[in-house]
Amino acid sequence: MTDHLLNLHVDVLAAMHRAGPRHFAKLAFVLSEEHEPAHIDLAHFRDRLLSAAADDELTALWRRTLTAWDFAENPSWSSFSARTDDRRADAYNRLGFGADLRKALDSVVPVFKEPGPVVISREFEPWYTRESAAARSFYWTAYEKMLRQKGWNDAAVSSLDEASHSVVERLSNPTREEPYGARGLVVGYVQSGKTANFTGVTAKAIDAGYRLVIVLGGTLNLLRAQTQRRLDMELIGQENILGAADPNDLDALVDIDYQDDEDWPAKFVSFGARPSTLGAFDIERLTSRDRDYMALERGISALEFEKPDRTRPLYDPANLHAARARVMVVKKNKSVLEKLVKDLKKIGPILGEIPALIIDDESDQASVNTTDPKKWEAGTVTRTAINGQISKLLKLLPRAQYVGYTATPFANVFIDPGDEEDLFPRDFLISLPRPTGYMGVQDFHDLDTVDDGEGEAEKKHVRGIYDSTGDRLQEALDAFVLTGALKLYRADHGVPSGPFRHHTMLVHESVRMAEHAALALRINTMWHNAAYTGPEGHTRLASLFDRDFHTHADDSLPTPTTYADLKPYVHEARRLINKGGTPVIVVNGESERDYAQPDLDFDRTPNVWKILVGGTKLSRGFTVEGLTITYYRRTTQQADTLMQMGRWFGFRPGYRDLVRLYIGREEQLGKGRAAKTVDLYEAFEAICRDEELFRAELGRYAPLVDGRPQVTPAQIPPLVAQHLPWVKPSARNKMFNAELVEVRSPGVWEEPTAYPEDPDALRHNTECWAPVLGALTHAPVSLCVDGSPQYDARVGTVSHKDLLTVLCDLRWSALEQFSPHLEFLLDAGREPGTIDDWFVIAPIQTSARRNEARILGHGPFSLARRSRRRGPLFGAIRDPKHVAAAKRLAGASNLTGNATVEQNVRPRRGALVLYPVVESEPRIVSDGSVDPRDLVMAFAFVAPPSTAQGDRPLVRFRAIDSTRAEAAIIDRDDMRS
Structure with missing residues (x-):
């Protein structure tokens, strides 16, 4: 039986595919052939949604459509942020849908509000719009269809669509007159689907006009073959693998490399015919599952690109969209890459006309140049084998775009930005969101647990x-x-x-x-x-x-x-x-x-x-x-x-x-006198914190200010943290110097952790805080914000000038961890009308296990028990329930607090939370005071939004690279506070 309602909706939504939502009823009337009210009446559509079975095709159609509109980044039809109720409401308004229909649709297609990719990018020339992508989408459409057949839900497909689109739009236009090779990095999670993303990028890129794709697929044949099979199965497809072979001729299929694969051909994408007979173009594989790139025995015909109009360059649209694409998956092996470079050199001048894409899987492995810059001869860069061959590829192909993929980006962002021939991601860095259903850091580590007990x-x-x-x-x-x-x-x-x-x-x-x-x-x-x-x-x-x-x-x-x-x-x-x-x-x-x-x-x-x-x-x-x-x-x-x-x-x-x-x-690291006992689980937790902080910092600086980037990829290295001193972000030969001068953090909870261990330094720091302790009330007050637990605290206010006097005199185990924040607070003090004072909170513990003591004659105060992470740095200092009130008091939250909180909110007031910390049983002197040599005066602060100072960038860097006269390489082991 014909489903007229479904057919009408398919036609109407297809008409909206490029330009976004438009008035549904008006467009339906124009497209409806039968003009039956039942087919156009939106009440009939609403009733069908409310009574539809789980496999209803009309509901599935709208689920795909609304999710795609929800996810679209910067669409031409809406100014509202993606994945928000406002974006969904904007779509409904444009569709002309009433309240009842909106409610029905929201019930079957809730707004997916998980975060999208975070993009740090230089400014680029827009060329890859949603409209142009829709106009040429043969391979992407087939790939998307296969993902749905594999069980991907609409949110997962739309998320991949947006993430891969954000990569391709930052590549150079393949039809551009002047050649330009973009360099980018995509950061995923370990085993989180990076291959799916670069398969999507490849599909979109070849649809757009890239005609040579080189995937660097690991350092082992096993890994290279895995990547080749994945691309063959989900992108290249049966017809391109078969080529001219007759699928019914068994003799002709002897050389097909998947005859022993139980998934061939059923699970390999099929287009129904050779793509070139369907108005698209074919893909020619230059490698197979079992064969890496080999020197071409019959000349270089496989790498020669046909041009219908030989008077025009290959990148001219008249030639480009008629040419076959070539795809190869090669191992990161010196001899293999040398063969490829040698064959490419034989092609001659047309190399300058080929829009090429180089995808480097696990790009922080083997690809990074790890030779010591101090040993380079004057003006000459010495490269490692793989890095040198990739550099040659990029030189041979001036229109080649390089996109690295990794879950551990630290080595890549420490590449010298001044080395134009290297692989530093100068154009963009994209951090992919944690996928739904992924087991990662949060599933094995309780990052917000503040005590020493096991978390869930x-x-x-x-x-x-x-x-x-x-x-x-x-x-x-x-x-x-x-x-x-x-x-x-x-x-x-x-x-x-x-x-x-x-x-x-x-x-x-x-x-x-x-x-x-x-x-x-x-x-x-x-x-x-x-x-x-x-x-x-x-x-x-x-x-x-x-x-x-x-x-x-x-x-x-x-x-x-x-x-x-x-x-x-x-x-x-x-x-x-x-x-x-x-x-x-x-x-x-x-x-x-x-x-x-x-x-x-x-x-x-x-x-x-x-x-x-x-x-x-x-x-x-x-x-x-x-x-x-x-x-x-x-x-x-x-x-x-x-x-x-x-x-x-x-x-x-x-x-x-x-x-x-x-x-x-408790495992031993090293031998002899240098041996130390380490906790591997704790080490994993520390680097997970480093990674989460890095991602959070990227997200913080990603929003544009007045349409311009706050930071560029060249300014990313200082955002790399290091919680454990014995676990470096990357190998020493992959780390270059970059100095972070200032971090501006209006409205952000900041929590220093690099407190000294020396008893005299601890006593000095405690004495620095004496004026602040004296300003606190003896009687506790209750603090509470909607949705957060209530807690008691001693409170008081100090001027910004007096607090700076304290902060400037503190000693640290790693000064560089706090100095960028201190620079921000000092700068705020220089600007009149920016910040007046600070509301200080000293939380009081109420548990039976609480530990209390006086400090320098003041108090008593609750002493928090915290431990360092196998070095001078602590892990989490805060108690999560204290954060909401501090942010509200600093004007950084719209949540409503209790009377005490609301009475103390001021436009130019910050909030500071004191955490007197002991690491073991402290010594208590005769008047009940804790010995200041046993006390770590830890703190956290939230600066008021008034410190933002308009459109001023949130960060200032002094990044050192090889193009600067004062260039230097500093061994991080030798850095001192």
Whole structure:
């Protein structure tokens, strides 16, 4: 039966595709052939929405459309921010929809309000509009359709659409007369879908006119092949892979590289015919799944571009949109890249006419030039092998755009901005949002927990390497068997089994291959002595199930109430894990052959249920599918390396509650006198804080001021933080000097953490605060803001001048951490009418475990217990419940406070929260005062919005690069306060 209402809405919305929402009823009347009121009447549409089944196509159409309009960044039809109620209301107004229909649509398509990509960019010439993108969208449309077939929801597709669009619009116009090569960086999360983003970018870029795409796909054949298959399956498609071959001629298909792939051809995108016969253009692969780029044996015809009008350059639209695109996925290998450079040189002058796109996956690995600039000869840059070959590619292709992708951007932003031939992201840096359903930092670390107890995330997912009985490796193996059985149980009870195709455990202790072999033998021995088929084994599994997995099970997923219900599935889980006679795969080796194991090919092997033992090769780019249990104890002193080892981050549909991380809490780093004991979980938490702070800072400076960027990518390096002194943001040979002079933070909670450890310095700091302590009331008052808990505090006010006297005299363990903020406060004091005084809050603890003492004869005050993060820096100082009142008192929040709060709000008043901190049991002198040598006078502050000073930039930098006369490279180990 024909669905006339659906057909009409399809036609009407198609007419709005390029220009955005327009008056629906008027457009429907024009397009309706039958003019039946029932088809145009919006009340009929509303009734259908309210009664529609889950698979109703009309509802799905509007879900896609409204979500796309909600997500659109800077559309021509709306001035309201994306992902807001105002944007949705603007769309409804333009559609002419009434209140009842709006309510019905909101009920089936709520506004998705998660943040979008954060963009730091130079100004650029707009060329890639939504209208131009819609006009040429053959490959993007096919890719979008495939994502929906894979189960991506509308919000996920629209988010990818906007993020990839924001990359392509910052590339150079492929039809531009004067060549320009943009350089950019896209920052995602570890194992969070960066490949999907650069596949989307590739689709949009070739639709727009880029005709040579070079993807640098990792340093191993295994990784390169993964990337090639992904592009072939989701972008290039069946018809381009087959070329002129007849899909029904078996002899002609012998050389097709996916004949042994269980997903071929059903799960590979299909266009229905060769794209060139459908009014588009074909894609020619210059590499295949099993073959990296090889020197062309029959000349260079594969790299020659046809031009219908030979009197015009290739980039002329008359030629460009008729030409085939070439795509290659190459390994970051010196000899491979040399072959490519050599072949390109043979083409000649046309190289200057080819709009090319170079995508560098894991761009902070191998691509960055790590030679010591102090050893360069005068005027000559010495480059490492891979960096040198990429530099040659960019020289050969003046119209080439370079876009790096990484989850750990620190090495990239420390590249010398003054080296024009290097890969510094001078044009744009885009931080992708955390995807829905992604398990990341917040799922394993309780970043807002202020005490030393376990938070909810840690309780659910994190376990130590040791407990009272010793090493917990056997428990980790039991957890692997148990979670395998739970996956089988869930697949039997209605949960889609797709995510359970693979089930893996990762054991990562060392980079040494000899130790991998010994560890694999140890695990094999444990496995065969585990008695999983006997009473002893079942008793252990039942105990672990009851105290852990049943306790932390997701109530929305089927989980047996007793181990007896799960026991029948344990046998099958054990059988799958032990298939082939061993549960263990060792992943290491000196050559590529060592990685050519069927059980490492998650694409071609139907079910990989194994324990993977390895080192570096498992910690960069390689996706361990189905990873559920991780036993991890390898140390490193580099934040980006440590973060890349976080293979437990990723998507875990149907089993995220089963994920467990067994991680070293007290591990030795180094040997001999230099050895120190470190907490790996704490180290991960520290670098997670660094990463979250970096992303937050990017978001803070991303909004334009008067239509111009606040900062450019060249000013990003100072935003990189370092919470643990022994975990550097990146390898030393990837870090260049950049100095942050000032951070302006009106209305922002700022929390210094670099307090000194020396007792005399602590006493000095405490004495500095004496005038402020004396200004506080003895009687406590209650502070409260709507939606936040009430708490008591001693309060008072001090002038801005008096506070500056205190702050300027304080001592720090790392002066550079606070000096940019002090510069801001000093500058605010120089500007009349900017800031008058500060409302000081000293919170009072009310718990039975509270610790109180007088300070320099004042008080008593509550003493907070905090600990440093294995060095001079503390973690979180604040108690989250104190933030709202401070922000309201500083005029940085519109929430309403209680009478005490509202009576003390002033237009030019800041808020300062004092946290007298003790790290161990303090000494108390005769009058009940704490010994100032045992006291850390920590604080947080919120400057009033009046310190913003109009359109003045929020940051000032003194960035040092090689183009400046005073250029210097400073070893961060040698920096002193």
